[in-house]
Amino acid sequence: MKSTIDKIQNWYLNHCNLDWEHQNGIKIDTLDNPGWSVLVNLIDTEFENTKFILEIENGDSDWIKIKANDNLFMGVGDPSKLSTILEIFTLEFIENKFYQREEEEKEWMLQNTWCNQCNKADLGMSNPKEYSEKHKVLISGKCLKCGNEIISKVTNERTK
Numbered sequence: 001m002k003s004t005i006d007k008i009q010n011w012y013l014n015h016c017n018l019d020w021e022h023q024n025g026i027k028i029d030t031l032d033n034p035g036w037s038v039l040v041n042l043i044d045t046e047f048e049n050t051k052f053i054l055e056i057e058n059g060d061s062d063w064i065k066i067k068a069n070d071n072l073f074m075g076v077g078d079p080s081k082l083s084t085i086l087e088i089f090t091l092e093f094i095e096n097k098f099y100q101r102e103e104e105e106k107e108w109m110l111q112n113t114w115c116n117q118c119n120k121a122d123l124g125m126s127n128p129k130e131y132s133e134k135h136k137v138l139i140s141g142k143c144l145k146c147g148n149e150i151i152s153k154v155t156n157e158r159t160k
């Protein structure tokens with residue numbers, strides 16, 4: 001079984017094309033809080049224009065903040081969270097089937113949403129995640145306006 005580091009290493013390798021790596025890449029650093037920071041440039045990758053947000057705050061020894069916005073993934077956390085940040089990047093981004101979809105399709109899905117809480121369409125979503133349930137393909141995410149969970153069903157109308 002491949003480790004998280006192997007998966008990230010592969011992803012990096014797949015994007016190096018003699019050009020991308022000059023402007024983009026991954027930076028792992030420590031913070032004076034103390035803690036860790038992980039920065040990943042999302043430009044020219046399948047994760048372009050997607051938004052993601054996750055925050056855990058249980059005091060100085062158990063915190064994590066992850067944000068993807070403006071084509072930058074930024075994960076910071078307490079001194080014990082480097083592996084968790086890398087695992088989240090692997091699970092929510094690299095292994096998330098949503099990002100293997102076509103550019104146009106992703107954009108459409110991120111914009112064409114329905115939020116039950118706001119009772120409004122097309123507010124947009126962050127944290128997109130594709131999964132299957134009872135032969136249906138679903139995309140879950142958070143409403144960009146209120147943060148409530150929203151779920152869209154993927155239909156294959158385009159291919160019919």
Ligand SMILES: [Zn+2]
Pocket residue numbers: 115116117118119123143144145146147148
């Ligand atoms: Zn909402």
